[in-house]
Amino acid sequence: MSRYAAFVLFLALGIEIHVSHGIEVLVNDKDGKLCLYANLMVNFSVSYEVTGNKNETVEIELPSGAKNDESACDATSSTLKLNFGDGHSWSMNFAVKGNTYQADSITFSYNLNDSTVFPNSVLNETASVTMKPHITDVGLDTCYSCKSKDMIQSDSVNQTLWNVLIQAFVSNGSKSDNLTTCAADVPATTIAPTAAPTPTTTPTTTTAVPVTNSTSPAPPPTTTPTPTLPSPTTGKYSIKPDENSTACLLADFGLRIGFKQGDKYQEMNLDPNGTVASGSCGVNSSELVLVSNSMTIMFTFANDTKKFRLHALNVTAKPSSGVVFSEVNSNLSLWEAAVGSSYMCNKEQNYTITNLLTIFTFDLQVQPFGVKKGVFSTAEECFLDSDLSFLVPIAVGVALSFLIILVLISYLIGRRKSRTGYQSV
Ligand SMILES: *[C@@H]1O[C@H](CO)[C@@H](O)[C@H](O)[C@H]1NC(C)=O
Ligand SMILES: *[C@@H]1O[C@H](CO)[C@@H](O)[C@H](O)[C@H]1NC(C)=O
Ligand SMILES: *[C@@H]1O[C@H](CO)[C@@H](O)[C@H](O)[C@H]1NC(C)=O
Ligand SMILES: *[C@@H]1O[C@H](CO)[C@@H](O)[C@H](O)[C@H]1NC(C)=O
Ligand SMILES: *[C@@H]1O[C@H](CO)[C@@H](O)[C@H](O)[C@H]1NC(C)=O
Ligand SMILES: *[C@@H]1O[C@H](CO)[C@@H](O)[C@H](O)[C@H]1NC(C)=O
Ligand SMILES: *[C@@H]1O[C@H](CO)[C@@H](O)[C@H](O)[C@H]1NC(C)=O
Ligand SMILES: *[C@@H]1O[C@H](CO)[C@@H](O)[C@H](O)[C@H]1NC(C)=O
Ligand SMILES: *[C@@H]1O[C@H](CO)[C@@H](O)[C@H](O)[C@H]1NC(C)=O
Ligand SMILES: *[C@@H]1O[C@H](CO)[C@@H](O)[C@H](O)[C@H]1NC(C)=O
Ligand SMILES: *[C@@H]1O[C@H](CO)[C@@H](O)[C@H](O)[C@H]1NC(C)=O
Ligand SMILES: *[C@@H]1O[C@H](CO)[C@@H](O)[C@H](O)[C@H]1NC(C)=O
Numbered sequence: 521m522s523r524y525a526a527f528v529l530f531l532a533l534g535i536e537i538h539v540s541h542g543i544e545v546l547v548n549d550k551d552g553k554l555c556l557y558a559n560l561m562v563n564f565s566v567s568y569e570v571t572g573n574k575n576e577t578v579e580i581e582l583p584s585g586a587k588n589d590e591s592a593c594d595a596t597s598s599t600l601k602l603n604f605g606d607g608h609s610w611s612m613n614f615a616v617k618g619n620t621y622q623a624d625s626i627t628f629s630y631n632l633n634d635s636t637v638f639p640n641s642v643l644n645e646t647a648s649v650t651m652k653p654h655i656t657d658v659g660l661d662t663c664y665s666c667k668s669k670d671m672i673q674s675d676s677v678n679q680t681l682w683n684v685l686i687q688a689f690v691s692n693g694s695k696s697d698n699l700t701t702c703a704a705d706v707p708a709t710t711i712a713p714t715a716a717p718t719p720t721t722t723p724t725t726t727t728a729v730p731v732t733n734s735t736s737p738a739p740p741p742t743t744t745p746t747p748t749l750p751s752p753t754t755g756k757y758s759i760k761p762d763e764n765s766t767a768c769l770l771a772d773f774g775l776r777i778g779f780k781q782g783d784k785y786q787e788m789n790l791d792p793n794g795t796v797a798s799g800s801c802g803v804n805s806s807e808l809v810l811v812s813n814s815m816t817i818m819f820t821f822a823n824d825t826k827k828f829r830l831h832a833l834n835v836t837a838k839p840s841s842g843v844v845f846s847e848v849n850s851n852l853s854l855w856e857a858a859v860g861s862s863y864m865c866n867k868e869q870n871y872t873i874t875n876l877l878t879i880f881t882f883d884l885q886v887q888p889f890g891v892k893k894g895v896f897s898t899a900e901e902c903f904l905d906s907d908l909s910f911l912v913p914i915a916v917g918v919a920l921s922f923l924i925i926l927v928l929i930s931y932l933i934g935r936r937k938s939r940t941g942y943q944s945v
Contacts, residue, residue: 542683543584545600547591553693555593557663558600560684562610567676568632568647570640580630580637582610598688607631607646612653614688615867616660621688623655624866625901628677649677650899652772652864652885655686658700663687666702673895748787751868752776754883755792758894759799759808766894768801769821770862771808774882777815777835778870779845786839787880788814805831806888814838820850821888823859828889830854833873847877855886857900862887865902 542561549555562582570576586602590611593599601611608631613624629648632641651672658664669682684702687695752774758767775790795812799819808819820832832850839845854871857863864885871879887896 543582543586543602545588545591545602547588547593547598547600549593554690554695556591556598556600556614557687557690557695558685560686561682563680564628564630565678565680566630566638568638569642571642576638576640578637580608586610593689595689600686600688605631605637606634608634608637616689619660620657621660622658622866623653623686623688625864625899626651626653626672626679628679630677647676648898649674650864650901651677651679652866652883652896652899653681654702656883658688659698660689661691661696662698662700663696664702665699666705668702668704670702670704675892675895675897749776749789751882752789752880753792755790755795755810757792757795757797757808757810759797759801759806761801766891768891769799769806769808769888770891770894770896771797771819771886771888773884773886775817776880776882777817777837778878778880779835779837779847780876781839781841781843781845788837788839790815790817801889808888821855821886823889826859827856828859828863829856830886833879835873835877835879845876847874849873849877855884860890860897862896862899863902864899865904867902867904869902869904 542559545556545558546554547556547558560582564580564582565577566580567575567577582602583604586604588600588602590601590603590609591599592601596616598614599611600614601609603609607629609627609629611627613627614621615624627648627650629646630638631646632638632643633645635641651674653672654670655664655666664684664686666684667682669680670684671678671680690696754772754774757771759769760766761768776787777790778785778787790810790812791814795810797808797810799808800806802823804823806821806823808821810817810819815835815837817836818832818834819830820834821828822831830852832848833852834846834848836844836846852873855863855865862885865881866883869881869884871881873879884902885896885899890897
């Protein structure tokens with residue numbers, strides 16, 4: 521009897537070990553050397569429309585048998601892509617940022633035509649959501665480790681990641697033993713209150729501010745050796761139509777302004793701590809006003825039926841010199857995306873607002889219209905984030921060759937014309 525019980529226990533443990541193992545992925549570069557390592561567990565909760573105008577929610581697990589044939593690495597960006605089941609896929613993009621790396625986006629595509637997973641689905645297509653992971657400031661040559669559960673929400677898909685161990689940009693072919701641990705895994709007592717500036721007003725989920733293993737000399741993300749300003753902290757701002765509603769406007773970004781007063785150019789970061797957000801949501805126009813003790817910034821977004829854009833920007837700054845600076849441009853077309861989706865740009869961007877004012881954004885995601893359930897809808901990524909940015913040099917090359925051919929043709933035609941000219945004389 522006890523032997524039987526032990527066998528059952530062993531079996532149960534065996535299953536338990538299998539289940540908690542998750543999926544392990546090894547991606548090799550073109551020389552056959554390890555360039556990306558991942559071991560993680562992911563669950564999805566997907567809400568979809570079924571017959572009878574109702575919604576059904578299903579739980580899906582990323583299976584350990586998912587295929588990673590489409591993963592790829594290069595020196596500064598890499599993609600982990602896992603295909604599974606009948607046309608479903610999950611991918612994560614990584615990018616190097618100074619002496620750290622981060623995950624820029626997660627895209628989950630699910631085939632609603634797969635009736636074993638989505639029974640009675642009304643739609644017959646592959647849906648796709650792009651979300652922003654909380655994996656930032658991971659030291660190069662370290663593994664990102666997060667055992668805690670991290671839920672990332674969007675309007676129709678919630679995904680939960682846990683037991684995550686990832687190293688992107690593996691150097692010399694072997695996984696590092698040094699870890700960058702997420703804040704959620706670090707016992708609360710060891711976090712110095714000022715060490716982890718959390719810009720969130722209410723940190724509900726595990727907004728992972730990674731803490732680099734203090735015994736390792738891995739590059740600390742806060743101490744940039746350059747004399748320029750450090751990257752601004754990412755702020756999370758939201759506007760509610762009234763106190764009892766969920767948000768109708770969402771904006772996450774780190775912001776820096778650069779401006780000229782006379783001959784002097786200076787830059788200032790917006791500190792989300794102490795910044796008060798206000799504004800309004802409308803049908804044709806929404807407004808976000810951010811007031812800190814050193815600057816006031818007013819963003820006006822326009823809804824042009826199908827697309828929205830940042831239409832006007834009014835920046836007033838009080839630099840330490842005491843002379844107030846103010847510039848307005850009411851004729852902008854920035855941050856464009858379809859109404860009902862959000863605009864996202866993780867890469868550092870600069871925008872010339874007027875000839876005296878430039879703004880710089882970091883980890884940007886905005887949605888000024890059509891926010892549902894208080895969370896960002898599917899993101900439309902900026903060009904620089906997308907995998908297509910490699911096309912730029914190709915396009916330039918094609919344009920140049922085209923120009924050369926054009927010059928050659930006009931030269932030949934010219935020669936011919938001048939020759940016939942001589943003959944007619
Ligand atoms: C996602 O999570 C939120 C909060 O827990 C919940 O209200 C919502 O129904 C979930 N959505 C899905 C698709 O599971
Ligand atoms: C993940 O999904 C599996 C199967 O749907 C479920 O048994 C498990 O409890 C889920 N885990 C979490 C953390 O949601
Ligand atoms: C769903 O797609 C299949 C082929 O992929 C097609 O034969 C079928 O008619 C479609 N059903 C609907 C309701 O669109
Ligand atoms: C915000 O600023 C106040 C006062 O400057 C400080 O006491 C507080 O710790 C800061 N909070 C964060 C999260 O940095
Ligand atoms: C930090 O790294 C050292 C080896 O470099 C390791 O012994 C130690 O366990 C690590 N600590 C944490 C908290 O990961
Ligand atoms: C890990 O950190 C130690 C110093 O604590 C360093 O000597 C070692 O080279 C690092 N290992 C890797 C793989 O980066
Ligand atoms: C919000 O709800 C509270 C109680 O539920 C109510 O007293 C208050 O009037 C509501 N406010 C608005 C703006 O609807
Ligand atoms: C955007 O504008 C169009 C036309 O003015 C309107 O029908 C639509 O409801 C607006 N969208 C939102 C989310 O306000
Ligand atoms: C929004 O714009 C449309 C057309 O541009 C106009 O018909 C409508 O009255 C406007 N709505 C509001 C609330 O201003
Ligand atoms: C810009 O903002 C400043 C301060 O908030 C305000 O005084 C000024 O009138 C605004 N300018 C425009 C054109 O809205
Ligand atoms: C706004 O910008 C457009 C194109 O960028 C330009 O044609 C138009 O003249 C500008 N209007 C004003 C008032 O500056
Ligand atoms: C603005 O961005 C461009 C490329 O996007 C870059 O070449 C330029 O140096 C940037 N300017 C500043 C002031 O950072």
